[in-house]
Amino acid sequence: MLRPEEYFEPLDPAEKNEEYIAMESKSFARDTWERFCANKRAVAGLILLAVIAVIAFAGPLLSPYPYDGMDTSIANQGPSLAHWFGTDKMGRDEFTRVLYGARISLMIGFVATAANMVIGIIYGGIAGYVGGVADNIMVRVMDVVQSIPAMIYMILIMLMLGSNVYSVMIGICVNGWINMARIVRGEVRTLKEREFATAAFVLGASRKRILFKYLMVNAVGPIIVTATLMVPQAIFNEAFLSFIGIGISAPQASLGTLAQDAKMMISKYPMLMVYPVLVICLVIFALNFVGEGLEEALNPKGRD
Amino acid sequence: MKKKLLSVLLTLSMAAALPASALADEGAALPQGGEINIATVSCAGSLDPAGVAIDMWTEYAKLCTDGLLSYDSDGSVIYETAESYDVSDDGLVYTFHLREDAKWSDGSAVTADDFLNTIHRALDPENGGAIYANMLFGIDGAEAYHNGEGALEDVKAIAVDDHTLEFDLNAPCSYFLKMMTIPVFYPSKAGLATNEDEEWFKDPAKSLGNGAFCLESYTDGVGYTVVKNPYYYQADRVNLDKINVNFITDTTALLAGYQTGEMDVVTGLPDYVADDYTEEDGLFIWTMLTSKFILPNLEVEPLDNELVREAIALALNREEICAAIGNDYIPSLNYVAEYMLSPSSDQYFKDEQEPLFVEDQEKAKELLAEAGYPDGEGFPTLTYKYPNSEKDSLLAQGIQAQLKSVLNIDIELVGEEDGVWSTDREDGNYDLIRHSWTADFNDPINYLSLYVSGASSNYNHVADAAYDEAVANSNATTDQAERDKYLHEAQNILVSENFYVIPAVTQVYICLINPNLTNITTNDKGEPMYRFAALNA
Numbered sequence: 001m002l003r004p005e006e007y008f009e010p011l012d013p014a015e016k017n018e019e020y021i022a023m024e025s026k027s028f029a030r031d032t033w034e035r036f037c038a039n040k041r042a043v044a045g046l047i048l049l050a051v052i053a054v055i056a057f058a059g060p061l062l063s064p065y066p067y068d069g070m071d072t073s074i075a076n077q078g079p080s081l082a083h084w085f086g087t088d089k090m091g092r093d094e095f096t097r098v099l100y101g102a103r104i105s106l107m108i109g110f111v112a113t114a115a116n117m118v119i120g121i122i123y124g125g126i127a128g129y130v131g132g133v134a135d136n137i138m139v140r141v142m143d144v145v146q147s148i149p150a151m152i153y154m155i156l157i158m159l160m161l162g163s164n165v166y167s168v169m170i171g172i173c174v175n176g177w178i179n180m181a182r183i184v185r186g187e188v189r190t191l192k193e194r195e196f197a198t199a200a201f202v203l204g205a206s207r208k209r210i211l212f213k214y215l216m217v218n219a220v221g222p223i224i225v226t227a228t229l230m231v232p233q234a235i236f237n238e239a240f241l242s243f244i245g246i247g248i249s250a251p252q253a254s255l256g257t258l259a260q261d262a263k264m265m266i267s268k269y270p271m272l273m274v275y276p277v278l279v280i281c282l283v284i285f286a287l288n289f290v291g292e293g294l295e296e297a298l299n300p301k302g303r304d
Numbered sequence: 305m306k307k308k309l310l311s312v313l314l315t316l317s318m319a320a321a322l323p324a325s326a327l328a329d330e331g332a333a334l335p336q337g338g339e340i341n342i343a344t345v346s347c348a349g350s351l352d353p354a355g356v357a358i359d360m361w362t363e364y365a366k367l368c369t370d371g372l373l374s375y376d377s378d379g380s381v382i383y384e385t386a387e388s389y390d391v392s393d394d395g396l397v398y399t400f401h402l403r404e405d406a407k408w409s410d411g412s413a414v415t416a417d418d419f420l421n422t423i424h425r426a427l428d429p430e431n432g433g434a435i436y437a438n439m440l441f442g443i444d445g446a447e448a449y450h451n452g453e454g455a456l457e458d459v460k461a462i463a464v465d466d467h468t469l470e471f472d473l474n475a476p477c478s479y480f481l482k483m484m485t486i487p488v489f490y491p492s493k494a495g496l497a498t499n500e501d502e503e504w505f506k507d508p509a510k511s512l513g514n515g516a517f518c519l520e521s522y523t524d525g526v527g528y529t530v531v532k533n534p535y536y537y538q539a540d541r542v543n544l545d546k547i548n549v550n551f552i553t554d555t556t557a558l559l560a561g562y563q564t565g566e567m568d569v570v571t572g573l574p575d576y577v578a579d580d581y582t583e584e585d586g587l588f589i590w591t592m593l594t595s596k597f598i599l600p601n602l603e604v605e606p607l608d609n610e611l612v613r614e615a616i617a618l619a620l621n622r623e624e625i626c627a628a629i630g631n632d633y634i635p636s637l638n639y640v641a642e643y644m645l646s647p648s649s650d651q652y653f654k655d656e657q658e659p660l661f662v663e664d665q666e667k668a669k670e671l672l673a674e675a676g677y678p679d680g681e682g683f684p685t686l687t688y689k690y691p692n693s694e695k696d697s698l699l700a701q702g703i704q705a706q707l708k709s710v711l712n713i714d715i716e717l718v719g720e721e722d723g724v725w726s727t728d729r730e731d732g733n734y735d736l737i738r739h740s741w742t743a744d745f746n747d748p749i750n751y752l753s754l755y756v757s758g759a760s761s762n763y764n765h766v767a768d769a770a771y772d773e774a775v776a777n778s779n780a781t782t783d784q785a786e787r788d789k790y791l792h793e794a795q796n797i798l799v800s801e802n803f804y805v806i807p808a809v810t811q812v813y814i815c816l817i818n819p820n821l822t823n824i825t826t827n828d829k830g831e832p833m834y835r836f837a838a839l840n841a
Contacts, residue, residue: 070705090628278441
């Protein structure tokens, strides 16, 4: 028969404190970054995006060819050492055009997203925090704006302001901020009922301070994830507008206009279509991977 | 002046564009029967000659409607429903005698009332859709009635009897017979085609044909089918049984349709088709009567200076621009369409004169310097507006690149949606704008009347007494040779002396026609005509 003390063995001193699993104390940013880095796809996406961005912004400065001008003596050439992607109908270097196009597309994507983010955070934050009748009215306004398809706003704005980079950005912003505003509003409504918000209120913090110092900081995860996924949406919208012929004006070109230019000639020079479309795909893939990675990294439920 | 033909047998220079296999072949017996498919790229407009009678009507009329007169590719008259005509000595009264055997596809006779039906419907003040109503204003009383100021009874288009049609003009019009190819001079069956029923032309029971074919069915947005008209007075010359006309707006799909053999005739193809096909494979170049030019705003500095306008005109290398745009664009130094026939000789109008100007980059620089902008110094940035389309965008970019490299001046390109672009053009809201004009009928006056002082088409407000006088003189004379001289004088004032308009390019339509389809002719506008075509098995 086994005696009671035989049920147990003495603990090896080396294994002492094994149940103590407290994590190293890390800042929110550092924690997110490390968890992001653990996701290989996300890192690959970030690197790809960085490479495209650097080439797009620095490349045109290094390229010996302008994006405009005309020299029909070298028109419609295939890829060569001098012209990596060949030349288009006007004899312009396609590689340079694609770089410029990527630059304009990325610029539109990021600027439009930044604007949407600012508008969305302020509008959604106020609606969610103030609540009551004000919230009700603000939400109805969003419903009305959103009930009209985005493409109609964009086309109308292009008609009024002409075809240029700025009108494309404004067009994308008209209802692009609503998604962000809804998410921020939802977060703020939940967070403002939490104890720390009540504590801050009791201690006399101003509403503005509570909203931006206490609530918004806690909503930063969903905000960043939404913003990251808005960038490819903006790029895609711009490409679509350009593809249907009302995007930015010639001789400037975005990736969408390059694809549009190639459309007519697709059976003869299919590669002119492939280059810009490939770059659009890469950018959107990269941004989606980064977005997913951030979502996982920022989601407290994913913590192990 | 009795039965005077406008022009007699002319050279077949235009027929050079025809594929050998498609040339009219009257001698050999032609195969009978068969069905073909035609695809058109534009389905704009309707089938009503008194309505928006543009692209869709043009295609339909070639098959199903006979007018009074039409013209051959060399400009000679083809008598259709009219057997003959008389013109009064003062040139004010035109009388057409209609053939007695002209029949509608229901067997009823084509009468003068059917022609008046279209004219009256087009002039109806309530009918806002008649885009060619103003082409009837030469008829006494027509303008007043159309503007709601006169009565229908005072419109002096008169049915003397069933087979005699008379037009009393308010002024001699030496090109009146040329206007007979305008839709409003085509008949529509009185009693069946009415303005009250806006959809009459879609109903085969009402939409009768008096030509080689007649409507069998019509489907909105898809196309229509025509079958041989058994009552046609030349029915023995019609070989095909049935023609399906399909609306396919996508040019890639058009080409695919031809390649798979689904379509026998496709028009308006991408320009590179001309590289890949030869005449033996069915390539057909439709030399349209059209001209694309740049309109400078004469009220904007520095375009109010003739030297600047001339510098722009001379600086462009149109050959190079067209090379970038594609095979369907052809350089043009003329304002009047390149392929417009002369009213008095067997030549093209453009070939009767010295070139209006010669491209000369060096001289352009000198002119700009003389105007006070040596090497483009101090020259403001000008806008150039154009409708958003691939070709117009390439044209714009070519112009911009060349003006930059030759004159060192900056042009800001503004591509606009069609509606916005035409509003801007009408409102004078531009520095430079791309304009174009496609002839309504084959006579230079159709172009040269546009810039008369005060005309509604005079978008950049040209006000030149000498020009007005030359155009007025051309209208006043009945002698075609003298008229021709005045028309050239007017074009010289408009272009080479003042550059009120800056000629740029002309366009041809690239078509593919099944080589088995023979006996195709062309008309005076370069269009292929299939009414007597035959299909070899």
